Amino acid sequence: MALELQEMCSGLGFPEGPVAMNDGSVLFVDIKEQTLARLSVDGTVSVVAEIPGGPNGVAIGPDGAAYVCNNGGVYSFVPYGPDDITVPAPIRPHYKGGSVHRVDLETGEVTMLFDSYEGKRLIAPDDLVFDKEGGFWFTDTGIEDAESTRYGGLYYATIDGKTLIKAATIPMPNGVGLSPDGGTVYVSDTVFGRLWAMKITGKGQVEPGPIPGMPGQVVQTLPGYQWLDSLKVEADGRVCVATIFNGGITVFSPDGSTEHVAIPDLFTTNMCFGGEDMQDIWITASSTGIIYKARWPRPGLKLEFTA
Numbered sequence: 001m002a003l004e005l006q007e008m009c010s011g012l013g014f015p016e017g018p019v020a021m022n023d024g025s026v027l028f029v030d031i032k033e034q035t036l037a038r039l040s041v042d043g044t045v046s047v048v049a050e051i052p053g054g055p056n057g058v059a060i061g062p063d064g065a066a067y068v069c070n071n072g073g074v075y076s077f078v079p080y081g082p083d084d085i086t087v088p089a090p091i092r093p094h095y096k097g098g099s100v101h102r103v104d105l106e107t108g109e110v111t112m113l114f115d116s117y118e119g120k121r122l123i124a125p126d127d128l129v130f131d132k133e134g135g136f137w138f139t140d141t142g143i144e145d146a147e148s149t150r151y152g153g154l155y156y157a158t159i160d161g162k163t164l165i166k167a168a169t170i171p172m173p174n175g176v177g178l179s180p181d182g183g184t185v186y187v188s189d190t191v192f193g194r195l196w197a198m199k200i201t202g203k204g205q206v207e208p209g210p211i212p213g214m215p216g217q218v219v220q221t222l223p224g225y226q227w228l229d230s231l232k233v234e235a236d237g238r239v240c241v242a243t244i245f246n247g248g249i250t251v252f253s254p255d256g257s258t259e260h261v262a263i264p265d266l267f268t269t270n271m272c273f274g275g276e277d278m279q280d281i282w283i284t285a286s287s288t289g290i291i292y293k294a295r296w297p298r299p300g301l302k303l304e305f306t307a
Helices: none
Strands: 006-009 015-020 026-030 035-039 045-050 055-060 066-070 076-080 085-089 099-103 110-114 125-130 136-140 152-157 164-170 173-178 184-189 194-202 217-221 227-233 239-244 248-252 258-262 268-274 280-285 290-295
Touching: 015 055, 015 066, 015 268, 015 280, 015 290, 026 055, 035 055, 066 136, 099 125, 125 173, 125 227, 136 173, 152 173, 164 184, 164 194, 173 239, 184 227, 194 227, 248 268
Parallel strands: 055 125, 173 227, 227 268
Antiparallel strands: 006 290, 015 026, 026 035, 035 045, 055 066, 066 099, 066 125, 076 085, 099 110, 125 136, 136 152, 152 164, 173 184, 184 194, 194 217, 227 239, 239 248, 239 268, 248 258, 268 280, 280 290
16 A cells, blocks of 8 residues: 655654544654644644653543643654654653643643552653543553663543543553454554553553463564554554654554555654545654655544544
8 A cells, every 4th residue: 555645744743643623634743842832734833732751642531632642752863864853862861750631622721630550650651542331541662771661651641630540551662542342452562573452440540461471462563673662553453553753554453364554664654534525644754754645545543532
């Protein structure tokens, strides 16, 4: 599959977390610039809110507000290669831990929702998805450097701040999405290039895999050196995962087969579906600071809440 890409805007720092809005605009975060921004239909970009740290993923909640995972500045950004693309580096001079925020889209007011679990600071929240009840699953991607790795996890939370449940421990969870029937939560495991599927058994509860320490069932693990970033689900249940180094989108079918769609960016980090038929797709090409738009051959799954 080859996409006909239309460049919607460029010159961004490190865009992520696109969300298609009802008016045709796209909400997104810029991790490097530490902002929540809006890409208008005419291609102009405006800042909705400043979010210090590292705003990493966005979803619209049942109240019409934006909910943002903040990695806390777990990455710095450096130029790389002859084209001076922007890549994340494990340099953390201002890192203090991660959090989840609520952003009022009318006023730009940013409110802290969660920054710790059972007395310990969240490491680096990355992405989130809302279920039909108005709660949300989010990933805390953990932290890795040359000497050690702190495993991340999958959490379930509510927007009133009263519920925060750790559902599973996963080495480096990144993207998260729900199956069309709402019964399975998918999580991409970045450095292993692996997609997990976990059957939801209750509020914030998932069925673990058959081996101790296995968080769920493996859909597929990619060969070679490919990392997985954020994901979205198609209406038919296929899972589209942004793929790093082998820049593009990897489409995982429930039977474990995969298809790779190339995007001209080493750090293709995320995408979202929108439009009347849910076949418009916006893609964050993060290392080149571009957001592309294209037509996808199948409709994406409609999210539970929009704004």
